[in-house]
Amino acid sequence: MVKTEIKLKGLTLKNPVMTASGTFGYGEEYADFVDLSELGGIIVKGTTLHHREGNPYPRMAETPMGMLNCVGLQNKGVDYFINTIYPRIRHFETNVIVNVSGSNIDDYVTAAARMDALDDIPAIELNVSCPNVKQGGMAFGVTCSGIEQVVKAVRDVYHKHMIVKLSPNVTNIAEIALAAEAAGADSVSLINTLLGMAIDAETRKPVLSMVTGGLSGACVKPVALRMVWQVAKAVKIPVIGLGGISSATDAVEFLLAGASAIQIGTANFIDPSISGKVAKGIVDYCERQGVKDVNELVGGMIL
Amino acid sequence: MKQIIDFVIVEKQSFSRAALLKLKSSTPLPDIWGGQFVNVRVDGCDKAYLRRPISVHDVDYPNNTIDLLIQEKHEGTKTLCALSVGARVNIVLPLGNGFTMPEENDNVLLVGGGIGIAPLLYFAKTFRKDARPCVSTGVHFLLGGRTRDDLMLLDRFRAVGDVFVTTNDGSMGEKGFVTDHSLWNTMEINKIYACGPMPMMKAVAKKARERGIWCEVSLENQMACGIGACLCCVENTKEGNLCVCKEGPVFNIERLLW
Numbered sequence: 001m002v003k004t005e006i007k008l009k010g011l012t013l014k015n016p017v018m019t020a021s022g023t024f025g026y027g028e029e030y031a032d033f034v035d036l037s038e039l040g041g042i043i044v045k046g047t048t049l050h051h052r053e054g055n056p057y058p059r060m061a062e063t064p065m066g067m068l069n070c071v072g073l074q075n076k077g078v079d080y081f082i083n084t085i086y087p088r089i090r091h092f093e094t095n096v097i098v099n100v101s102g103s104n105i106d107d108y109v110t111a112a113a114r115m116d117a118l119d120d121i122p123a124i125e126l127n128v129s130c131p132n133v134k135q136g137g138m139a140f141g142v143t144c145s146g147i148e149q150v151v152k153a154v155r156d157v158y159h160k161h162m163i164v165k166l167s168p169n170v171t172n173i174a175e176i177a178l179a180a181e182a183a184g185a186d187s188v189s190l191i192n193t194l195l196g197m198a199i200d201a202e203t204r205k206p207v208l209s210m211v212t213g214g215l216s217g218a219c220v221k222p223v224a225l226r227m228v229w230q231v232a233k234a235v236k237i238p239v240i241g242l243g244g245i246s247s248a249t250d251a252v253e254f255l256l257a258g259a260s261a262i263q264i265g266t267a268n269f270i271d272p273s274i275s276g277k278v279a280k281g282i283v284d285y286c287e288r289q290g291v292k293d294v295n296e297l298v299g300g301m302i303l
Numbered sequence: 304m305k306q307i308i309d310f311v312i313v314e315k316q317s318f319s320r321a322a323l324l325k326l327k328s329s330t331p332l333p334d335i336w337g338g339q340f341v342n343v344r345v346d347g348c349d350k351a352y353l354r355r356p357i358s359v360h361d362v363d364y365p366n367n368t369i370d371l372l373i374q375e376k377h378e379g380t381k382t383l384c385a386l387s388v389g390a391r392v393n394i395v396l397p398l399g400n401g402f403t404m405p406e407e408n409d410n411v412l413l414v415g416g417g418i419g420i421a422p423l424l425y426f427a428k429t430f431r432k433d434a435r436p437c438v439s440t441g442v443h444f445l446l447g448g449r450t451r452d453d454l455m456l457l458d459r460f461r462a463v464g465d466v467f468v469t470t471n472d473g474s475m476g477e478k479g480f481v482t483d484h485s486l487w488n489t490m491e492i493n494k495i496y497a498c499g500p501m502p503m504m505k506a507v508a509k510k511a512r513e514r515g516i517w518c519e520v521s522l523e524n525q526m527a528c529g530i531g532a533c534l535c536c537v538e539n540t541k542e543g544n545l546c547v548c549k550e551g552p553v554f555n556i557e558r559l560l561w
Contacts, residue, residue: 025532029549032305053544060527060535065352067527071534074544217352269353269528270344272395273307 002286003293004279006040006261008238009186011123011161013040013095013261016294017251017279020242020265021046021099021125021165022071024275026089033272038279040261041095043125044085048100049107051077055132061198061207066217066244067266068196070210072132073101078111082118090120099165101127105153113157123160126151126185129167129192131214141167141192144179155184163240166190166231168220173227174234181235189240189263190231191224217266220244225257232258232299246274248281255282255297305530306333310392313368319452321374321418322384323360326392328367335362336401337426338496338521338553341371342529343383344393351379354395356526356548358422358498361459369396370425372455374418398529399552402426402519405494410441412492413464414481414507416499417453420446420460422521423498427463443467443492445484447503451475482506492516508556518556522547 004015018041024030027042036042054074061068075081081098089096098115102108108126115124128141128150140146151164164180166173168191177188193214198207224243232239241259245251246267254262267274286294310326317323340358345351361370375381386392402422405411411430413423427442442464448454451474460466468476469484477484481503487510497507498521511518524536524547531549538547540558545551 022534023528023532025530029528029530029532033307054534054537057537057539057544058525058535059537060525060533062351062353064349067353069527069533069535074534074537266527269533271307272305272528272530 002283002291003295004283006295008260009161011095011186015040015279016255016259016261016282017275018043018095018097018240018261018263019268019275020263021127023265023268026085027092027096028089030268030272030275034276037093038276039094040279041097042092043097043099043263044089045075046073046099046101046127046130047075047078047081047111048073048102049078049111051075051080056209058207058209059213061213063196063198063215063217064219066215066219068198068208068213068215069193070132070208070213072210073130078114082114086118086121090118095122096120097123097125097163099125099127101130101133103133105150108150109153109157112154116158116160121160123163124158125163125165125189126154127165127192129165131167131169131193131195131212132210138167138169141176142170144175147176147179148183151180151183151185161186163187163189165192167192168223168227168243169195174230177231177235181237185237187238187240187260188231188235189242191220191227191243194220194223216244218244218246221250225253228254228259229257229301245278246270248278248285251278251282252285252297255294256299256301258299258301260295260298304333305395305398306330307393307395310369310394312386312388312390312392315386315388317384318455321372321455323456324371324373324383324386324392325368326371326394328369332362332364332367332369333397335359335369335397335425337429338402338422339397339399340422340552341369341394341396342398343371345379345382346393348378348382350377351382353527354529355379355383356398356523356529358521359397359425360421361425361428372418372421395529399548400550402496402521402553405430409494410443410490410492411494411496412443412445412490414445414447414495414497414499416447416481416503417449419497419499419503419521420454421498423496424456424459424463426496443486443490445469445481445486447481447499448475480506482510495519497521505561508559508561511556519553520556520559521552522554523552
């Protein structure tokens with residue numbers, strides 16, 4: 001029997017596999033394809049204090065081995081989440097974690113405080129890295145002072161496990177991670193999407209309504225893996241790795257680079273059952289390699 | 304319940320810019336409603352990372368097969384159209400809401416443009432549970448294409464209802480767009496179902512509104528997940544941005560802003 005349990009500060013995952021915010025709905029959308037109880041956690045849609053309509057269509061462009069999106073945090077707000085969604089998903093047999101976003105510090109703080117009161121939400125993922133909203137989002141996540149400000153403010157009102165999701169659109173992601181750690185983050189997750197764009201040569205117009213969007217999918221994996229490695233070397237708190245993970249082998253690579261857990265994002269679109277397969281595949285890898293505890297893999301890259 | 308099933312192509316018919324694939328399921332088919340779609344994985348194409356949403360053209364439960372009529376549009380659909388009999392195809396289904404079933408005495412007009420004709424056949428075949436042709440209850444197809452080459456498989460439609468045709472170049476049926484056809488002046492219709500290019504559906508919706516006829520349209524906004532998770536394929540409606548893949552693809556025109 002391979003031991004798969006991962007302990008992050010105040011948050012226990014039955015295995016290192018989670019699903020990334022914005023790619024897994026509220027979990028319900030995937031219940032036909034995956035036994036949610038076989039996952040370490042699900043991170044539900046980005047939630048803001050107030051309702052957001054998101055950006056206009058078109059919001060998506062397919063790219064080689066990936067896609068760009070500029071959805072722009074469409075969601076119905078914290079009240080709707082608490083009153084309508086939470087009662088439906090609170091008893092899933094996995095960690096239900098809410099990704100929280102805002103356009104100013106007060107909104108982050110108010111939304112996080114509301115989540116703190118929900119018994120069956122053991123953690124939040126603070127999104128300071130959305131590239132698709134004009135105010136807030138990535139604006140906080142690209143400078144050390146910005147991230148310190150928002151993380152500190154939320155830390156004062158949020159008492160459970162706080163993951164801070166980092167943007168890759170920075171010069172030195174390790175410095176940003178250290179700032180998040182110093183401000184009170186319990187863990188960091190990375191990477192959010194890479195800022196990119198697409199143009200239709202025939203019409204000479206941008207493909208996306210917002211011109212730019214976030215790149216995700218298999219194509220970003222080498223960049224994500226490198227950043228996870230750099231951050232894991234720099235910080236003492238656990239690192240959650242994501243970016244292009246599409247198989248158990250990909251997931252193991254992130255663990256070896258220093259991630260304590262991983263998230264599956266865009267790959268859910270291509271194979272809606274992939275998250276469960278990755279969880280099983282990590283165990284298969286461990287059995288094949290004679291690894292008794294998944295934790296042994298964390299940071300286990302042989303240099 | 305939605306499923307991921309490996310199908311095998313058991314029959315194939317090629318057209319100038321499209322292909323009809325008959326796909327046999329390895330497990331019993333789930334119930335599929337007319338107007339629903341499937342999401343097809345494209346293997347072996349560098350330029351198709353995401354699945355391709357394709358409407359269901361026909362279903363044969365006893366033989367466990369579905370028919371997909373696929374237009375070659377870009378690299379992904381070209382790859383699918385180039386597949387041979389015996390090829391394995393991984394499909395997520397059934398997806399979306401589907402059309403609303405007509406009432407007993409409705410006089411129904413199903414308007415299809417280009418590849419948009421595809422879902423209308425299966426939907427019309429489900430009007431009667433025994434899937435018998437039901438011309439007597441008033442099923443009329445109005446199918447439009449740029450040229451006669453766009454109008455495929457008309458015999459299949461004729462077996463289910465009356466077929467009227469328009470082509471832009473006049474190579475088949477009446478010349479012009481579907482909304483130019485003479486039947487609009489002669490026929491009493493009380494339900495319209497439309498699928499096709501956006502300008503065609505908007506023109507049909509306008510006609511329906513002018514005459515106060517109930518009308519549903521099937522949209523095909525670009526999708527990533529196909530199951531309501533990514534929020535990429537939204538249509539801005541009177542109720543805000545709705546996912547075409549989950550809340551649609553079929554919308555009553557009264558819910559739309561156009």
